[in-house]
Amino acid sequence: MTENAGIIKGYSLTYKEPNDTKAGIQGTLDRRNHRLSFKEKDILYSHGFHTKAYMCLVNATLEYVQSGNGFVLKGPITSAEADNTVCTGGTITFNNAEEIQNLFGYHEQYDTVISMKKKVKEPVEANGNEAKVKDDAGSEQALVAQQPAGTDKITKGIEKTYDWKSDSVIIDVWDGGNVDGDRISISFNDQPYLTNYYLVKEKRQLRIALDPLSVNTITIMANTEGSDPPNTASLLLTDGTRKYSVLAYNLKGQVSVIKLKKVK
Numbered sequence: 001m002t003e004n005a006g007i008i009k010g011y012s013l014t015y016k017e018p019n020d021t022k023a024g025i026q027g028t029l030d031r032r033n034h035r036l037s038f039k040e041k042d043i044l045y046s047h048g049f050h051t052k053a054y055m056c057l058v059n060a061t062l063e064y065v066q067s068g069n070g071f072v073l074k075g076p077i078t079s080a081e082a083d084n085t086v087c088t089g090g091t092i093t094f095n096n097a098e099e100i101q102n103l104f105g106y107h108e109q110y111d112t113v114i115s116m117k118k119k120v121k122e123p124v125e126a127n128g129n130e131a132k133v134k135d136d137a138g139s140e141q142a143l144v145a146q147q148p149a150g151t152d153k154i155t156k157g158i159e160k161t162y163d164w165k166s167d168s169v170i171i172d173v174w175d176g177g178n179v180d181g182d183r184i185s186i187s188f189n190d191q192p193y194l195t196n197y198y199l200v201k202e203k204r205q206l207r208i209a210l211d212p213l214s215v216n217t218i219t220i221m222a223n224t225e226g227s228d229p230p231n232t233a234s235l236l237l238t239d240g241t242r243k244y245s246v247l248a249y250n251l252k253g254q255v256s257v258i259k260l261k262k263v264k
Contacts, residue, residue, distance in 0.1 A: 001038070003029050012040060012058070019048030023057065031104050032229050034064035034251075036073060056080065056087035062094070064104060064251075073100050098157060105155055105230055105249055151245040154220075159257035164210060166240045169260060171206040171218070175199035176234030176247070180226035184233050184248075187219045196223050199233055210262055218258040222250035 001010030006029050014021045022045050027038030040057040062075035073094040079087040094100060152160050175182060179200055186194040188208050197204065210216050222231035235246040237258070248256035 001025060001027075006030065008036075008038060011044065015048055017047075021046040021048060021055065029103070034104055035061065036063075036103065037061045058092075060092050062092060064100065067093075067095075069095065070097060071100065073103070101156060101251075104251060151247055154246060154248050154256040154258065155250055156254040156256065159259065160246065161215075161259040161261060162237070162239070162244055163263045164216070164239050164260040165242075165263060166210070167212065168207060168209045169216075169218075170238035171208065172203040172236040172238075173197075173199070173206070174201060174203040174234050175232070177232050178228050180228040181224060182226040182231045182233065183223040184231065185221040185223055187221075189214075189216055203236075210260060212262050216260040216262070218260070220248040220250075220256045220258075222252050222254055225252045 001008045008025070008027045008029050010025045012023050012025055014023070021043065023040040024042050024044055025038050026041055027036065029036055037060065039059045042057075043055055046055065056079040058077050058079045060075055060077040062073045064071060065074055066072075067074070075092060076089065077092050078089050081087060154160050171186070173184075173186065173194070182199045183196050184194065184199060185192065185196055186206070188206075189211060193206050193208065194204070220233055220235070225231045230249050230251050233248045235248060235258075237244040237246065237260075246258065250256055
C-alpha cells in the first residue's frame with residue numbers, strides 16, 4: 001500500500017504463485033486513533049480460479065493493540081462476493097513490529113510506502129556510523145531517501161550511534177513542528193535530566209559531561225502524543241565544532257535511543 005494524507009491505495013495477494021490472486025485495495029489510515037481500515041475493491045487477476053464470481057472480497061478495520069507478544073495490528077473482517085453475497089468472516093493480524101511502527105510513525109509530506117511482507121534484510125550504504133537496511137519492497141531505503149538531508153530519524157527499534165570527540169555534549173531540544181502538547185523525558189546514562197517536559201518552539205539546552213570509559217546513552221521517552229500524533233522532538237547535539245540534527249518520533253510510552261561513543 002501507499003498512504004497520502006490518510007488515504008491508502010494498493011493491492012493484496014492471496015495464495016502463492018503460480019495460483020495467486022491480486023485484488024485492488026482502498027482505505028484510510030487514522031494515525032491519531034491507531035486504526036487502519038481497508039477494503040478489497042475488485043479482482044485485478046486470478047491465476048488459480050477460472051471465474052471471479054465466487055471470490056470473497058475482504059473488508060477490514062484493524063487497530064493497534066497489545067497482545068502476548070507485544071503490539072500488533074488486529075481486527076475483524078467481513079467479506080462478500082462481487083454480487084454482495086456474504087462470505088465467512090474472521091480476523092486479520094499483522095505482527096511485523098517494524099512495519100507497524102513505520103505505519104503509525106512520523107513521516108514527511110510524501111507518500112508513505114507500507115508493506116506487510118516478511119522482511120528480508122540486506123545492507124545498504126548509509127550516512128554516519130551505522131548501516132541501514134531495506135526490505136524486499138525497498139520501503140526503508142525509499143523512506144530514507146525522502147528525508148531532509150542532515151537529519152537523522154530515530155524511534156523505537158531504530159537508534160543512532162555517533163563517535164564523540166569532546167568530553168561533554170550540548171543537547172538542544174524543542175518542538176520543530178506544530179506545538180501540539182508533546183511531552184518528553186530525557187535521561188543520560190539512566191540519570192533523568194528532563195521529566196515530562198512540554199516541548200515548545202524555544203530550545204531547551206542541556207550540557208552534560210560524558211563518561212570516557214563507556215558508551216554514553218541518551219534516551220528520549222514520549223510521555224504524550226499531543227493533538228497531532230506521534231510525539232516528535234527535534235534535537236541538536238553539539239560535539240565541539242560538529243553538530244548532529246536528530247528527530248525522535250514515538251508513540252506514547254515508547255523510547256528513542258542515541259549512543260555517544262568516546263573516541264580519541
